[in-house]
Amino acid sequence: MKFVAQLTIYCSMFILTMTGCSKSSSTSTGSSSNDTTLPKIVWHRSGLDSCTVNALLNGYSSGIFAGTDRGLYKTTDNGVQWIRAGIDSVNVTALVQYFPTGIIAAGTVGHGMYISTNGGKNWSQRGLTGVPITALHVLLDGTLFAGTLRNGLFRSSNSGTSWQEVDSTIFRFHPVYAFYGDGPILIGSDGIYASTNSGNHWSVSTAGLEAIPFHALNKLSGFTFAGSDHNGMYRADTNSTLFKIVNNNLNDTKIISLCLGGNAHLFAATWDKGVFRSTDWHTWKAVNDGLTDINVRSLLVDNYGYLYAGTVGDGVFKSSLIDQRIP
Numbered sequence: 001m002k003f004v005a006q007l008t009i010y011c012s013m014f015i016l017t018m019t020g021c022s023k024s025s026s027t028s029t030g031s032s033s034n035d036t037t038l039p040k041i042v043w044h045r046s047g048l049d050s051c052t053v054n055a056l057l058n059g060y061s062s063g064i065f066a067g068t069d070r071g072l073y074k075t076t077d078n079g080v081q082w083i084r085a086g087i088d089s090v091n092v093t094a095l096v097q098y099f100p101t102g103i104i105a106a107g108t109v110g111h112g113m114y115i116s117t118n119g120g121k122n123w124s125q126r127g128l129t130g131v132p133i134t135a136l137h138v139l140l141d142g143t144l145f146a147g148t149l150r151n152g153l154f155r156s157s158n159s160g161t162s163w164q165e166v167d168s169t170i171f172r173f174h175p176v177y178a179f180y181g182d183g184p185i186l187i188g189s190d191g192i193y194a195s196t197n198s199g200n201h202w203s204v205s206t207a208g209l210e211a212i213p214f215h216a217l218n219k220l221s222g223f224t225f226a227g228s229d230h231n232g233m234y235r236a237d238t239n240s241t242l243f244k245i246v247n248n249n250l251n252d253t254k255i256i257s258l259c260l261g262g263n264a265h266l267f268a269a270t271w272d273k274g275v276f277r278s279t280d281w282h283t284w285k286a287v288n289d290g291l292t293d294i295n296v297r298s299l300l301v302d303n304y305g306y307l308y309a310g311t312v313g314d315g316v317f318k319s320s321l322i323d324q325r326i327p
Helices: none
Strands: 043-047 053-058 064-068 071-075 083-088 092-099 104-108 113-116 133-138 144-148 153-156 164-166 178-180 185-189 191-195 214-220 223-228 233-236 243-245 255-260 266-270 275-278 296-301 306-311 316-321
Touching: 053 306, 064 092, 064 306, 092 133, 092 144, 104 133, 133 178, 178 214, 185 223, 191 214, 214 266, 223 255, 255 296, 266 296
Parallel strands: 053 092, 053 296, 214 255
Antiparallel strands: 043 316, 053 064, 064 071, 071 083, 092 104, 104 113, 133 144, 144 153, 153 164, 178 185, 185 191, 185 214, 214 223, 223 233, 233 243, 255 266, 266 275, 296 306, 306 316
């Protein structure tokens, strides 16, 4: 049976902070729109106030999931209340979902891989214990990849029942921060690696950028965007592997996560400068009103056009509506 993978990037970041966690309630080259035509983004607290939120996942009918340093949580009421979701007291660093089956995979630090076949109601542990899982990815045929922090790259064709290490000559020496795509598959690491044969072999696709860590990958209208460590944003044009800096207002910024909004807007989560939005894909503007923690690890746009931000030690924030235009 073939599965369809969700084509949204979920950011995961290897974080060994184990603070307490509460369950608090609470075909173009980009848009030419000026910021004055856009609604102002204002953030408010959503919950999990003392958590570091490494990953966010839209589980659709199953709710929104948050992978934190104290386990897995979810909300089924659009962020009003967050409840435990079956993986407790474990640092959950990465999340991904298979479609249309609804299978969810959760990667952890040291506790291996967890799989749920019923929308997160129940979980089973599926190997890879003892390694720090930093990123997950699912291909259209259901193949699951798990990247680690220099502990190898692993692949499973049976939802984690068994695992095969691939290309140990590279990924036992280079970390896996992010994935994107199905053919080719891209990995953000020290440079960007690509595979055109389902992950059997990998090669560097960013000549001259091998010394730069890339923590986030996404694609918009054929353009590939890569968020880097302290060098801001890079972009490769359609059918090109030549990445150039598109850094207006993002200089010296560490980008951790990328997320697509409506109207071809691109959002970037940064290490210590909050969230930025671009409507033309080369100029960026901070959108941090109400965001009291600007160390952002993960981003997600929900079904209704609201943006969620996972932070370090301050839980989840939810924005005002981002997709509505001002007349």
